[in-house]
Amino acid sequence: MTATPVPEWLTADLFVSVLEKNVENFDKIIKFTADTPFAAGENFLSILWAIQIEAALKDGSTKICKYMLKIPPTSAQAQAMIGMMNSFKRERICYYELFPVFDEMYRKAGKVTKIAPNAYSFDKDLGFDVILMEDVRQEGFKNMNRLEGLDMDHAKSALEVLAEFHAASATYIVNNNGLPSLMMAPMLKDGMVEMLAKSQEPQEQVLVECLPIYKAEYLREKLISYRPKYLKEILNSENRSMDDFNVLSHGDCWSNNIMFQHDDKSNVLNTLLVDFQVGRFTSPALDLQYFLLSSTSLDIKLKYYDYFIQYYHQKLIENLKLLGYSKKMPSLRDLHMWMYDYSFMGYTVLLKSLPVILLDPKATKDINMDNMMGDKNDGGAMQKAMYTGVGYCKQMQQLLPWLANKGYFD
Helix, strand or coil: CCCCCCCCCCCHHHHHHHHHHHCCCEEEEEEEEEECCCCCCCCCCCEEEEEEEEEEECCCCEEEEEEEEEECCCCHHHHHHHHHHCHHHHHHHHHHHHHHHHHHHHHHCCCCCCCCCCEECCCCCCCCCCEEEECHHHHCCECCCCCCCECHHHHHHHHHHHHHHHHHHHHHHHHHCCCCHHHHCCCCCCCHHHHHHHHCHHHHHHHHHCCCCCCCHHHHHHHHHHHHHHHHHHHHHCCCCCCCCCEECCCCCCHHHEEEEECCCCCEEEEEECCCCCCCEECHHHHHHHHHHHHECHHHHCCCHHHHHHHHHHHHHHHHHHHCCCCCCCCHHHHHHHHHHCCHHHHHHHHHHHHHHCCCHHHCCCCCHHHHHCCHHHHHHHHHHHHHCHHHHHHHHHHHHHHHHCCCCC
């Protein structure tokens, strides 16, 4: 059991209404346990509780029911971040309003598919937003090793479910003239760009200081001059028109937010997306750029970059046609152009994502959001581990020149 104390409100009684609605012949709860199953470095913007319930049924038998309960974090930095972005409200819209509709759209089109785990609701108002999901680990779903990255089969399976998700949301947007209002509004409100710029200054300083380690000292001035352009590109990406090809983005599409189910020969059977805290109305290129640069293994990341874009596009068009998307289908050329429009995601991955994704928990003991985002006096050991780790340095030696040669820092 974890040393994390169970909140006083997290009790067996809270789950009675859930079991009454979803477990046939439910009688009563015999045993209730709650545990936090993930190691440091796996989750920053939430706390996940694994719930296991032994339920007595009216016929005298028992049943084990497992859920994942997602609650707000305790970290001051993380709380501020999810508050600014309305993260839990966004994710609740996805799980409770949109995904049931997306599943039904595919069912009516004759395709049985599932984008994310099923979600359930409590009868009691806790006074804050939570998300209760089925624990799909009991069906064999798991994350792959984030330090190694996804191989070809897992990358393609992830792209398939991402294409299904984007196609369903694009069709929904056209049919319903948009998404729920929170998802349509720009995520960066007044003052947030300035806050973003200030919050990433310590990270940018460490990154530039480490350029010699990455054998990229020659990019120092280019990266420094790119900083204000980066923020401007983020702001520009918020301006979307209904005439564009739009989707509901995942927003944080990396390997820890993708779960895979395998057969007895380790072949991928099914793939699910989780963690939709920053989903919004935008271009599919945001998710695609972020996923390809953050989550594929280094041996295929750059070599098959264009192939992965083509493969995603193929699956996207297949699903758009299946769902009866009524507007002009995006071409592969369109998608490549959008990838350039969202090239700022390359800098995002280098500066903010890969340092965390490739951080070995064994390298530092102070893994938390405050140290990750704080200045070097607050999180010096973690900052050093993030930007000088063997895995990160190896990727940077290849990614920095590749991105620079594509003009991503111009």
